[in-house]
Amino acid sequence: MTTASLYDDARLVALYDTLNPAAADTAFYVALAESAEHVVDLGCGTGLLACELATRGYRVTGIDPSPRMLQVARHRPEGKRVTWIEGDAGALAFVGPVDLLLMTGHVAQVFLDDAALLATLKAARRAVWPGGRIAFESRHPMARAWEAWTPEASRRQVKAPDGGSVGIWQERHAAPDPLTDGRVAFTTHYRFEENGGETLEARSELRFWTRDELARLLNQAGFARIDWYGDWNRAPLDDTSREMIAVAR
Numbered sequence: 001m002t003t004a005s006l007y008d009d010a011r012l013v014a015l016y017d018t019l020n021p022a023a024a025d026t027a028f029y030v031a032l033a034e035s036a037e038h039v040v041d042l043g044c045g046t047g048l049l050a051c052e053l054a055t056r057g058y059r060v061t062g063i064d065p066s067p068r069m070l071q072v073a074r075h076r077p078e079g080k081r082v083t084w085i086e087g088d089a090g091a092l093a094f095v096g097p098v099d100l101l102l103m104t105g106h107v108a109q110v111f112l113d114d115a116a117l118l119a120t121l122k123a124a125r126r127a128v129w130p131g132g133r134i135a136f137e138s139r140h141p142m143a144r145a146w147e148a149w150t151p152e153a154s155r156r157q158v159k160a161p162d163g164g165s166v167g168i169w170q171e172r173h174a175a176p177d178p179l180t181d182g183r184v185a186f187t188t189h190y191r192f193e194e195n196g197g198e199t200l201e202a203r204s205e206l207r208f209w210t211r212d213e214l215a216r217l218l219n220q221a222g223f224a225r226i227d228w229y230g231d232w233n234r235a236p237l238d239d240t241s242r243e244m245i246a247v248a249r
Contacts, residue, residue, distance in 0.1 A: 024232035036099035047073025103136035121221035
């Protein structure tokens with residue numbers, strides 16, 4: 001078994017689009033961009049959303065710290081229409097005024113403490129025009145998604161881009177109750193069947209933010225009005241929602 005980085009190992013990066021295809025979230029963010037001119041996708045990954053926006057005529061900047069992810073993004077059919085930047089929120093100082101800033105794929109949960117997320121939100125606030133918006137989603141802690149992150153509940157088989165079969169499962173680590181602590185650590189295992197059963201494991205840790213925590217940090221960063229949704233169909237956010245989707249001005 002080999003330890004790997006989800007965003008730097010070539011085999012795992014190649015699987016990213018298979019595991020995260022365009023879906024209802026993509027359609028939500030595309031619709032949200034309707035009145036925008038310049039859209040920034042912070043944490044753009046392999047560029048699926050950024051390129052979809054570019055095909056619709058928006059000026060798009062994609063920012064991501066992973067050079068391997070950006071390599072995939074640049075080679076998409078519409079990749080040349082997007083400005084790609086290797087970096088983090090610090091790069092927002094160089095992209096010019098922004099109408100809409102997106103952080104998709106539950107990127108907000110990668111920030112484990114208030115200071116880290118607040119710094120990113122403040123950088124976003126400096127980048128957007130007055131009246132501009134930031135939009136992102138975080139898994140609703142009340143839905144307790146981590147309870148399914150066990151080998152028994154999460155095991156599945158997918159086909160890799162090269163045609164090979166890959167078994168995938170998650171293993172949650174022992175940790176304090178995320179509803180109290182806010183953090184969940186887990187390992188994702190990838191078994192490549194056509195390669196002698198070689199298994200890679202990638203360790204992750206996520207923060208399950210509450211609505212009140214996110215609202216407080218958005219307000220501190222300078223965003224005054226926040227619209228909340230509980231699903232990609234714009235259903236109201238309540239205790240039964242699986243997502244917390246924030247659109248803030």
